[in-house]
Amino acid sequence: DVQAQFDAPGTLYYDNPALDYPTPPEGIETREAMMGDIVHxxxxxxxxxxxxQAAAPVERVDIFNGRDLIETIRPYTQEDLGGRIRVHWEGAEYRGRFRQVIWDGTAHVQDNEIVRAEAFNFFNPEKVLEQTSSTALKWMSLTTGNFGGFDMWVKDAWGGTLKIETPLVQCGVPLEEIGLEDEMFDKSGLLPRFLKIFRLPDENPHRKVSFQRKIDLRDDRDNAIYIRLTQEDGTRAWTSPIYVCRTI
Known part of the structure; x- marks a missing residue:
């Protein structure tokens, strides 16, 4: 459930007041709004x-105003993190046919061991994640605007180095530098294409998340406020925006 509360009275419209109607739509006074509402x-x-209330553990919740990311909220803290490393890739070449991005690759850890690994959003049955040794993984994967990746549990949570090789991204990151925030490797072209690495709790129990946030509203354009939920199982969901405008 997503709602907005206002500290001054506004006007709620059931039709877009910016459109040219024969008769301007009437509004009602309000101090709150729900998804899909238009408020002046x-x-x-x-x-x-x-x-x-999610169907799987919550990885993160992103708050947006239009296309602008306002804040990322996680239900766990730095102190909750363990030896689970998430490698996430995402993107498309462009809109339309032949938009796929190939992420076939390998991962190696130096001075550490991989206890186990699990893939998410590997939709093609012939494209799989394999552990080839105690220190190495290989996989076949592609995205067409969606995302995929894997979780890797390591023996020493903070020791050694992780090296990733894909056609688009080649990188090496000391595990001690992988924490709550994303280690981002951006290879965007016409559309976003990137790989990111971050750390998760060994077990994430958080399926319920509640919070309140003050939102800074823009005066120069409409404010389309919405959230994007990402679950650990690779599921994403977006809410309909709450539209708040300073002028009509």
């Missing part, structure tokens, strides 16, 4: 109230 708020601030 000439002044005052907004608070976003979010309550999530």
């Amino acid at each position: 708020l000439p002044e005052g601030g907004a608070q976003l109230n979010v309550d999530i």
Whole structure:
């Protein structure tokens, strides 16, 4: 559930007030809004109230205003992290045919051991993740705007170095530098294409997430406020925006 509360009265419209109707749509006074609502708020601030009950552990929740990422919220902290490393790749070459990005690759750890590994969003049955030794993985994967990757549990949570080789990204990262925030390797072209590495708790129990956030509203354009939920199993969900405008 996603709702907004306002500290000044606004006007809620059931039709877009910016469109040229024969008769302008009428609004009603409000101090709150839900997904899909259009609110004219000439002044005052907004608070976003979010309550999530997910089908799988929550990896992160992103808050957006239009295309701008406002904040990323995780239900766990740096102190909760363990020996599980997530490697995530995502993107497309361009819109339309032949948009696929090939992510076939290998991972090696130096001065450490891989205890086990699990893939997510490997949709093609012939494209799999394999552990070839105690220190190496290989896989075949592609994306067409979606994302995939794997989790890797290592014997020494903070020791050694992880090396990744794919056609698009080649990188090496000391495990002691992999934490809560994404280690990003951006190879975007016409569309986003990137690989990121970050750390997760060994076991993530968080399927329920609730929070409140103050939202800074833009005066120069409409504010389309929404969230994107990412679950550990590779599922993503977006809410419909709450539209808040300073002028109409």
